[in-house]
Amino acid sequence: MSTGGLDLDLLLGAAREAVLAAAAFALDPGAEPRVETKQHAKDLVTQVDRGAERIIAERLAPTGIPLHGEEQHRVEGFEEHAGPAWVVDPIDGTTNYVATHRDWAVSLALVDGGAPVLAVLADPVAGRLMTAIAGRGAWVGPLRSAGGGRDDEPIPIAPDLALEQGAAIVPFSALRGVPGAGGVVSAALAARAYGSAALEIAEVARGGAVAFLHGGxxxxxxxxxxxxxxxxxxxxxRVDGSALDARRAGSVLAATPSAHARVLEILARARDAGGGAGDPTPWA
Structure with missing residues (x-):
């Protein structure tokens, strides 16, 4: 299938191979991670992050599409970039990678005009690979799936559960920075946070949570x-209900339709009242 001049099937194959190679390296880098800090003491990076990004960049170079990554690769003026670009986080959840050795991901998307049109997301410790093409659905299969994804199964449309019927994923930063986030936690059946935004949003896709909320x-x-x-x-x-442009940093609200409406209602009420994030309930 070709969309806007892009052969998404061909590009998905290249993206899968790149992510699988990076995931294999991150699982067995041949040396203990050397931990450094970037902007602040809790913003970690290792040589494995950088090595995984290099692997992905090398594998995708033949596509001729520029790559915008967390560590070493940038598309100048990316916020206004009009054409397609790869967007990569070689290890989303570096703190987890270093400290708990689980709940980290290799995340790769093809973004065109602000919209993701292709996605490959690996959860290496769980042995899971998730893929998607815009308008064609999402799939999940084993990380080391042979045959280019023939073992993958479609991710079904999740039931439209209400906020009160499922878990809301609300990281602590959202509790501090998003007015009304504490109310979302109170209204949800339970609240969770795993430390990898990519896997947390994917949890909504897979039906394990009804909402994900993050301030930035x-x-x-x-x-x-x-x-x-x-x-x-x-x-x-975005958390105010406005459209999300994946080229630009900002808040994210991902939820079932019913939970999405309820979260927007709670957040709007908090903004109208001029309140802060509120006192969060204990994590259930």
């Missing part, structure tokens, strides 16, 4: 998972 993500944190969630029937916007 970079394009590489969200681009792939946003497409997975949309193709599984979730609504994905």
């Amino acid at each position: 993500l970079k394009p590489w944190d969200m681009a792939a998972a946003v497409l997975l969630a949309r193709e599984a029937g979730a609504l994905v916007t």
Whole structure:
């Protein structure tokens, strides 16, 4: 299939191979991670992050499409970039990679004009690979699937559960920075946070949560998972309900249609009242 001049089937094959190679390297890099900090003490990076991004860049170079990554590759003026671009987070959840050795992901999306049109997301520790093409659905299969994804199964459209019927994924940063986030936690059946935005949004896609709320993500944190969630029937916007452009950093709300409406109602009420994030309930 070709969309806007892009052969998405061919590009999906290249993206799968790139992500699988990076995931294999991250699972067995041949040395202990050397941890450094970037903008602040909790913003970690390792030589494995950088090596995984290099692997992906090398594998995707033949596509001729520029790559915008967290670590070493940038598309100048990406916020206004009109053509297609790869967006990669080589290890989403580096703190988890270093500290708990689970709940980290390799995230790759093809973004065209602000919209993700192709996604590959690996959860290497769980042995899971998720893929999506805009308008054609999302799939999940084993990480080391042979035969280019023939073992993959479609991710079904998730049931339209209400906020009160499922878990809301609300990281602590959202509790501090998004007015009304505490109310979302109170209204949900339970609240969770795993430390990898890509896997957290994907949890909505897979039906394990009814909502995800975050006050500020970079394009590489969200681009792939946003497409997975949309193709599984979730609504994905900014936290005020406005359209999300995956080229630009900002807030993200991904939820079932019913939960999405309820979260927007709670957040709007908090904004109208001029309140802060509120006192969160204990994590259930």
